[in-house]
Amino acid sequence: xxxxxxxxxxxxxxxxxxxxGVHARIARGCAEAGRDPAGVTLVVVTKYFPASxxxxxxxxxxxxxxxxxxxxxxxxxxxxxxxxSDAGRPELTLHFIGQLQTNKAAHxxxxxxxxxxxxxxxxxxxxxxxxxxxxxxLQVLLQVSLDGATTRGGVLPENAPSLADAVxxxxxxDLRGVMAVAPLGAxxxxxxxxxxxxxxxxxxxxxQADWISAGMSGDLEAGLRHGATHLxxxxxxxxxxxxxx
Ligand SMILES: *Cc1c(COP(=O)(O)O)cnc(C)c1O
Numbered sequence: 234x235x236x237x238x239x240x241x242x243x244x245x246x247x248x249x250x251x252x253x254g255v256h257a258r259i260a261r262g263c264a265e266a267g268r269d270p271a272g273v274t275l276v277v278v279t280k281y282f283p284a285s286x287x288x289x290x291x292x293x294x295x296x297x298x299x300x301x302x303x304x305x306x307x308x309x310x311x312x313x314x315x316x317x318s319d320a321g322r323p324e325l326t327l328h329f330i331g332q333l334q335t336n337k338a339a340h341x342x343x344x345x346x347x348x349x350x351x352x353x354x355x356x357x358x359x360x361x362x363x364x365x366x367x368x369x370x371l372q373v374l375l376q377v378s379l380d381g382a383t384t385r386g387g388v389l390p391e392n393a394p395s396l397a398d399a400v401x402x403x404x405x406x407d408l409r410g411v412m413a414v415a416p417l418g419a420x421x422x423x424x425x426x427x428x429x430x431x432x433x434x435x436x437x438x439x440x441q442a443d444w445i446s447a448g449m450s451g452d453l454e455a456g457l458r459h460g461a462t463h464l465x466x467x468x469x470x471x472x473x474x475x476x477x478x
């Protein structure tokens with residue numbers, strides 16, 4: 234899409250409308266939960282969508298973006314950051330939110346600002362190594378599994394405290410809190426209430442670890458009811474993702 238074309242303008246208006254709808258849901262959800270919307274960060278999940286959409290969202294004021302695949306994220310955001318810097322526009326914060334193979338961790342540490350999906354000790358070591366290689370600090374969230382299994386990623390709640398210790402022991406890794414996805418078919422309120430207990434336990438030992446990343450397009454209100462500081466929203470803003478890239 235070329236800037237200024239009718240197609241680009243139409244996409245910009247669509248994204249503006251969708252973003253407005255999500256901000257309205259956040260405002261309503263915060264009012265119902267007696268919370269200040271200023272305490273909630275919207276992370277727009279742009280996986281499967283092109284760099285051009287990221288740049289349009291940035292024009293609309295979005296500064297936090299989420300991606301879940303190393304290769305796609307690395308390429309897309311190199312292009313995005315170059316375009317922003319050429320235009321003298323403000324920087325953005327990139328959150329890596331996907332399951333991460335250990336052998337890709339160092340690469341991700343080279344371009345992500347936050348990794349929300351840390352779920353095992355080996356990944357902690359590999360991310361720390363990558364952060365040292367580029368001499369760049371990395372903010373880390375522990376992904377907690379709320380379905381009693383670790384097949385879809387996430388550390389079991391009972392193992393989260395020792396994983397927190399492992400992150401905290403690494404100089405360039407900054408432990409900021411927890412993240413979770415509500416299990417398919419589960420009640421998101423129950424899931425996020427459990428996440429909050431895990432978050433409270435970790436924050437009791439590490440006071441700076443006060444982020445809770447919970448809530449997506451379908452369940453952001455439940456996230457807000459249970460203390461989410463970060464929402465990860467894709468579909469409600471960008472539309473449905475293609476099933477294959
Ligand atoms: C894709 C994804 C999201 C966004 O989901 P939507 O339902 O499109 O809002 C949030 N979190 C994670 C971990 C994801 O992979």
